[in-house]
Each structure stands twice: as C-alpha cells, then as structure tokens.
Amino acid sequence: MIDSEIGLVYTENRKIFALKNSSIEVPLENVITADGWNATQPLLTANKSMPGPTIFLYENQTITIIVQNNLVNEPVTIHWHGIDQLGWPAMDGVAFVTQCPILPGQSFNYTFQPRFSGTYWYHSHVGNQRDMGLFGAFIVRKKEDVPLEQQHIIQLQEWNHLYGAITLLKADLNGANTSESMSILINGKGEFGDNMAPLETYTVDINAKDLFRMINVGSASTFLFSIPGISLIVKETDGYPFRETIVDEIIIYPAERYDFELDLRTIQPGIYNMTVHILEGTKLEKGGEVLGLAFLNVTNLQSTTVESSGTRNKNTTVLNCPFDVYPNRPYTKCIPVSHLKSNEESLSFNFDLLSRSQESSTYFLNFGFPRPKGYSSINGRRFIWPTVSALSQPSELDTSCSNCDSETSCECTHSLTLKTGSEIIMVLTNVGNGSFISHPIHMHGHTFEVLKMGFPTVTENGDIIQNNDILCSPRLHNKESQCNNATWRNSSWMDYRNIPGINLLDPVRKDTIVVPYGGYSVIRIWATNPGIWFMHCHIDGHMVEGMALMLNESFENINQYLPDGLPTCHSFTNDPPVPQNAEQTSGSIDGRNNLCVVYAQFLDHVRSDFSFLSCCSKLCICLLFYVSLQNL
Numbered sequence: 001m002i003d004s005e006i007g008l009v010y011t012e013n014r015k016i017f018a019l020k021n022s023s024i025e026v027p028l029e030n031v032i033t034a035d036g037w038n039a040t041q042p043l044l045t046a047n048k049s050m051p052g053p054t055i056f057l058y059e060n061q062t063i064t065i066i067v068q069n070n071l072v073n074e075p076v077t078i079h080w081h082g083i084d085q086l087g088w089p090a091m092d093g094v095a096f097v098t099q100c101p102i103l104p105g106q107s108f109n110y111t112f113q114p115r116f117s118g119t120y121w122y123h124s125h126v127g128n129q130r131d132m133g134l135f136g137a138f139i140v141r142k143k144e145d146v147p148l149e150q151q152h153i154i155q156l157q158e159w160n161h162l163y164g165a166i167t168l169l170k171a172d173l174n175g176a177n178t179s180e181s182m183s184i185l186i187n188g189k190g191e192f193g194d195n196m197a198p199l200e201t202y203t204v205d206i207n208a209k210d211l212f213r214m215i216n217v218g219s220a221s222t223f224l225f226s227i228p229g230i231s232l233i234v235k236e237t238d239g240y241p242f243r244e245t246i247v248d249e250i251i252i253y254p255a256e257r258y259d260f261e262l263d264l265r266t267i268q269p270g271i272y273n274m275t276v277h278i279l280e281g282t283k284l285e286k287g288g289e290v291l292g293l294a295f296l297n298v299t300n301l302q303s304t305t306v307e308s309s310g311t312r313n314k315n316t317t318v319l320n321c322p323f324d325v326y327p328n329r330p331y332t333k334c335i336p337v338s339h340l341k342s343n344e345e346s347l348s349f350n351f352d353l354l355s356r357s358q359e360s361s362t363y364f365l366n367f368g369f370p371r372p373k374g375y376s377s378i379n380g381r382r383f384i385w386p387t388v389s390a391l392s393q394p395s396e397l398d399t400s401c402s403n404c405d406s407e408t409s410c411e412c413t414h415s416l417t418l419k420t421g422s423e424i425i426m427v428l429t430n431v432g433n434g435s436f437i438s439h440p441i442h443m444h445g446h447t448f449e450v451l452k453m454g455f456p457t458v459t460e461n462g463d464i465i466q467n468n469d470i471l472c473s474p475r476l477h478n479k480e481s482q483c484n485n486a487t488w489r490n491s492s493w494m495d496y497r498n499i500p501g502i503n504l505l506d507p508v509r510k511d512t513i514v515v516p517y518g519g520y521s522v523i524r525i526w527a528t529n530p531g532i533w534f535m536h537c538h539i540d541g542h543m544v545e546g547m548a549l550m551l552n553e554s555f556e557n558i559n560q561y562l563p564d565g566l567p568t569c570h571s572f573t574n575d576p577p578v579p580q581n582a583e584q585t586s587g588s589i590d591g592r593n594n595l596c597v598v599y600a601q602f603l604d605h606v607r608s609d610f611s612f613l614s615c616c617s618k619l620c621i622c623l624l625f626y627v628s629l630q631n632l
C-alpha cells in the first residue's frame with residue numbers, strides 16, 4: 001500500500017501508518033487499503049478510489065457525465081447498471097454493442113435521464129476491467145428521500161491479490177487461477193488473515209430508520225450477508241420496491257442490489273458485526289475461512305429504553321435462495337425472489353416508449369458450458385464481440401449463427417431480434433449437459449418482471465435433482481443434451497397463462513436474476529425501448545468467455561433516439577472494392593495473386609507488456625468523471 005505523498009504504509013490495529021515513520025498515522029481517505037496485504041498494486045479506478053465516487057442524483061434529472069480516459073494504452077467504456085436508458089440507447093456504455101470503446105486520451109459524454117429512484121451502480125464494460133477496480137455506486141434519489149446521512153452503501157466484492165491492473169492481465173495471459181477469493185472487501189476494505197487492516201464502520205441511531213443499499217460489485221462470488229442478532233427489513237431490489245420482507249440473511253449474486261432497513265426494536269445499543277460469507281457450489285455452502293467483516297455501531301442518542309423480546313426464534317430466514325429448500329441447513333426458511341410481491345408503487349410504473357402490440361413471443365435461453373466444447377454460452381452459442389459499434393454500424397455486423405443447431409455449439413455474434421411493441425417471455429434455463437453452477441443474468445435496457453422460478457428438487461440427503469419441467473431434446477435425456485433448443489415438457493405451457501404458479505398479478509421487477517442450477521426463471525418485458533441491449537451472465541469470466549447475446553429491439557425506430565455524430569469504428573482490411581459488373585475470373589486482375597499476405601495476431605501478452613506503466617501522478621490509474629446535474 002502506498003500514500004502518494006507519504007510513501008509506503010503498513011496496517012496495524014485497524015489503522016495505517018507511514019513505513020518511514022511509524023508515529024505518522026495516515027488518513028484512510030488517501031490510500032486504497034483493499035485487504036491490507038503488504039504489497040503495492042496499480043488499480044484501474046475512477047477518480048483514484050476503489051470503489052469510485054458515489055454519484056447521487058434525483059429521479060427524472062438529466063445527468064451528464066464526461067468520462068475522460070486518462071489511461072495510456074487501454075480503452076474503456078462505462079455502463080450504468082440497472083438504468084433502463086429508455087430513449088437513450090447510445091448511453092448504455094457497452095463496448096462494441098452501444099458504442100466504440102473510448103480510446104486513450106478520448107472522452108465520451110454520457111447524458112441520460114434516470115426515471116426511477118433506487119440503488120444502481122456503474123462499472124467498466126470492457127473485458128474484465130471491473131475486477132481491477134473500475135466501479136462505483138450510482139444512487140437515484142426520490143425528492144422526499146431519507147436524508148443522505150441516514151443512507152449507507154454496502155459494496156461487496158471478493159479480492160484476490162492478482163486483481164491489479166498489471167497482475168490480472170499477466171494472470172490472464174498465464175492462465176493463472178484467479179477465482180480463489182483471498183478476502184472479502186466491504187466498500188473497498190477488508191482484512192487478509194488476521195492482519196487487522198482497516199474495516200468499514202456504519203453508525204446508526206437506534207430510533208432512526210436508516211436505509212442500507214447493498215450492491216454485489218464483485219467479480220464472481222455469491223455472498224451471504226447478515227448482521228447476527230439483527231433482522232433485515234428488505235424493501236427494494238435492483239431499484240424496485242416490493243412489499244417489505246423481514247429476513248435474517250440475504251444471498252446476493254454479482255450485480256444484484258438489495259435495500260433494507262434494520263429491525264432495531266429489540267436491540268440494545270452496541271457494536272454489531274456485519275458478516276459476509278462466500279457461498280460455494282450448487283448447494284451454496286459457506287466457503288473456507290474467508291470472512292467479510294464490517295462494524296455496525298448502534299447508538300442511542302435519545303437514551304430511550306429498548307425493550308428486549310427475550311429469546312430469538314432459532315429458525316433462520318434467507319432471501320434469494322436458488323432452491324426452495326436449503327440443502328443441509330435445517331431450521332432454514334428460503335424466500336426466493338419469485339416469492340416477493342411488488343407493491344402498488346412499482347406496479348404503477350410505465351416502462352414503454354413505444355405502444356404495445358398484441359403479439360407475444362417466447363424464447364428459451366439455456367445458460368451453461370455444453371459438452372463437448374464446454375464454452376461459456378447461451379443455447380450453445382459462444383458470443384463473439386463485434387469489431388464495430390453494433391448500434392451505430394448495424395449494416396457492418398455479421399450476426400449469423402448458422403453453424404449452430406440443437407446439439408452443436410458454435411461461436412458467433414448471437415443476437416435476438418425482438419418485434420416492435422411485442423410481449424417477450426423469456427424462459428432462462430440452466431439444465432442440460434453444461435449445467436454446473438447458478439448464473440446471475442443481467443439484461444440491459446430493461447427491468448423485467450419475474451413471473452416464476454422453477455427449482456431443482458433437494459432430497460433429504462441434500463442432493464440436488466434437476467427440475468424436469470424443461471424438455472431439452474425430443475430424443476436425448478436432458479443430462480445428455482446441450483439443451484440449445486429447449487421447450488416446455490408440457491406443451492400447454494407455451495401459453496404462459498397455463499404455467500402453474502405463474503405470477504401475473506404482482507411480480508417483482510429486477511434487472512439481474514439468478515438462473516438456478518438445475519432450474520429456470522421466467523421473465524417478461526415488452527419490446528418498447530428501441531436499442532441494442534446486451535444480456536449476459538454477470539460472473540465476469542463467463543461474460544468474457546461468451547455467455548452473452550444482444551437484443552436487437554425495435555431497430556426501425558432507432559434513428560430518432562441516436563445523438564448526432566456517434567462515432568463509428570472498424571477494422572481496416574485494405575480489400576479494394578470489387579468493380580461493379582466486373583466478373584472476377586482466374587488470373588490477377590488486381591495483382592493480388594502476387595501478394596503475400598502475412599497475418600500477425602496481437603495477443604493479450606503484447607498488451608500486458610506495454611500497458612499501464614504510466615498515467616496519473618498517483619499510483620492508481622484514473623478516469624476523470626466530471627459530473628453535472630441539470631433540470632432539478
């Protein structure tokens with residue numbers, strides 16, 4: 001760890017001190033401590049901090065954020081996660097999907113108007129830059145909101161000592177395993193072993209109703225969050241309110257958000273632990289020794305008497321299980337998100353830019369690593385990124401996936417064309433021979449209704465048996481099939497109103513949902529937001545490998561929503577144009593037969609040799625955000 005002015009620092013007793021003079025305590029704001037590991041590491045950050053600065057604005061405000069790329073060699077884009085960008089399709093920030101990457105020295109003006117209050121976040125959408133530190137919270141407030149001093153942000157991430165801007169690239173190159181979580185950070189702070197590194201402390205008054213906004217900003221891990229002894233009154237997920245639900249623990253997948261208050265009615269003032277565990281495998285077992293820790297200081301400024309309720313119920317209620325029975329955890333009650341009910345406020349929201357039609361389509365999308373190739377893919381299609389900006393250069397795209405079929409994997413720029421105004425039902429499945437782990441699936445450009453989740457069966461021994469509602473293949477058993485062309489086993493369910501247990505009355509809304517191992521999630525949107533919207537697993541490694549596709553939505557209506565002068569970008573192939581009406585025959589009409597073409601592939605290791613060696617005067621590599629608010 002290093003302070004730009006004081007130099008190297010070390011951690012002791014939750015504080016940091018200058019290495020050259022141990023009597024100098026260094027302010028925490030000046031140093032990114034991560035888990036206090038005794039090494040100095042360049043990170044990729046916004047405004048020199050990890051997490052980056054929290055951006056606050058009010059709903060329906062127009063915000064302009066200038067992202068200035070001050071890196072020397074790396075392109076960036078910034079995605080505003082959870083903002084549906086209704087009518088702002090060019091502001092979604094996905095490299096080669098909604099824009100050209102912002103090259104070193106360039107800037108990009110992101111201007112858009114978030115309509116709904118809630119907890120959102122921003123992060124790089126180039127490769128795995130997010131894991132190198134490039135993310136932060138994005139909070140859209142209501143006009144009559146909880147005062148800011150009573151709002152607290154909890155950003156959870158796993159940490160590996162290779163998660164630096166240089167080390168992670170080298171690890172990628174060498175195929176090193178970076179999936180091991182060495183520690184867990186809360187707002188960028190954690191500890192490694194027992195090194196007593198600084199941790200986050202939240203202070204609340206026992207008589208106030210403080211709001212906690214929790215975000216999983218991590219790379220891949222599923223976290224179990226709790227404050228032992230204190231129940232959580234959960235009110236919102238992914239920016240959308242639902243009927244309050246009181247739980248003891250929350251499972252949070254990458255990119256999800258949960259907003260909650262604390263149930264302090266029976267609590268004594270004092271210091272409580274906030275604990276975060278990593279959940280591993282299909283049964284979500286607590287992993288290893290690694291523990292995320294922060295402190296909750298409950299004060300009682302009014303000194304009123306707190307009544308104790310006496311003994312606590314020994315049952316534990318857990319929100320967001322990917323099954324309805326928790327394997328090997330007796331006395332545990334699971335509440336999957338499909339059991340949450342929207343409240344009246346979120347049912348009144350309008351999500352349409354275009355009018356709805358009577359048409360309806362159903363898509364089955366299977367997420368996994370189908371054998372024999374084992375690609376991260378959707379319906380066996382490993383996503384290949386376009387080399388042009390899909391939104392501004394649609395005619396230059398090749399989205400053909402013709403080499404794929406129901407049992408054959410392929411690599412292509414997978415896209416789904418959604419008919420303007422139509423109702424879209426998606427059955428997101430996680431079955432077949434490539435199903436190994438639950439996937440948190442994120443859709444850009446929309447929030448979706450969660451109509452139903454189908455779970456695997458958990459036996460008394462704690463074994464998990466895959467759900468049988470999905471038919472992967474007319475010939476093969478589900479476990480033998482790639483499941484690229486699934487359907488309902490009961491064909492009458494193709495009319496979704498016939499699906500048992502489907503909630504069309506008050507479904508909860510989300511933008512990121514777990515597709516349970518051995519199960520499925522049924523979601524619904526209307527194709528009323530013209531754009532090209534990315535949809536992908538939010539486990540960074542899976543996305544980078546190709547578990548992604550593009551939703552090509554109402555494209556005939558796109559032009560009026562694109563700003564003038566949106567940049568274009570493409571490869572230069574130096575292929576001369578073929579003259580019209582001039583049939584090419586054998587011979588060398590253009591002399592090309594005499595050309596020797598040498599293909600050189602520039603691989604990641606070339607990049608890692610040259611990148612990241614200079615930027616700001618500080619050690620971190622920085623982007624500059626200039627944030628301005630208009631139209632309050």
Ligand SMILES: [Cu+2]
Pocket residue numbers: 438439440537538539542543547
């Ligand atoms: Cu995944």
